[in-house]
Amino acid sequence: MSFHWESLVLGLIAFAILYWLLSKYAFDPLFSIMEKRRELVQQQLTEASNTREQAIGYVEEQKAALQQARQQAYDIIEQSKQTSGKQAAQIVDLAKNEATRLKDDAVRDIQNEKNKAVEQLRSEVGIASVKIASKLLEKEVKEDNVQEELVDQYLKEVGGKS
Template identity: 75%
Template sequence: MTIIPSSFIVALIAFVILYLLLSKYAFGPLFSIMEKRRELVTSQMNEAAQTREQAIAYVEEQKKALENARKEAYDIIEQSRQTSSKQADQIMEQAKVEAARIKEDAVRDIASEKNKAVQELRSELGAVSVKIASKLLEKEVSSDKAQEELVDQYLKEVGGRP
């Protein structure tokens, strides 16, 4: 194989002309499209990374919100327990106060009824004593034994002695 210089020069000139034409009309738009594609891929990768970071931040935010909600729920439950315990204590205290008041009222009523019964008994005893004395005076008994029998008889009438 021999190299012919004239055809080599023609091929070289054709190659240079082809290269110049391709670089002006083909390589420029092709490289431009490739650069745009590279920029698009780069921006999409950046957006994906940014979206991933936002998703991670959102997940962390949701975890914190969930933890806060759990803490608030626990606090509400604990507060409810304390409130119910206080209310139970208040109800028990009110019940004790009410029971003491009812007991005091009952003791007062019993004392009042007792005093009334004592008063009635005294008035009956007074009336019975007057009857006994009047009967004794009517009979004018001279012996002690007769007086004692008369007192026993009158007491049996009023229900005093057996």
């Protein structure tokens, strides 16, 4: 096999021309497209990172909102318990006051009825005493009026026992 310098030089020239043509018409547009693709991928990665950070922020906000809602619900429940406890105490107090009022009214009514009964009894005793006295007077009338004193004494005793 023989070595030809002319074919080597011709091959090198052909390779240089091919390289120059490829770099002018193929490599620059290809590198340009690859650079655009790289920028697009980089931009998408940046957007994905930003979206992820926003999602994490939203999750944290949702956690905080949920915690706040739970706290508000707990506060409402506690306030309801306190309010119901106060209302129960008010109802018990009102019931006690009503019972006391009814008891006082009943005691007053009983006292009034007792006083009426005593007055009626006194009236009946007085009438009976007068009848007794008139019967006694009909039987005998004395000058010292012993029967009248007996009736007065009897009326005083009856009046004093009430």
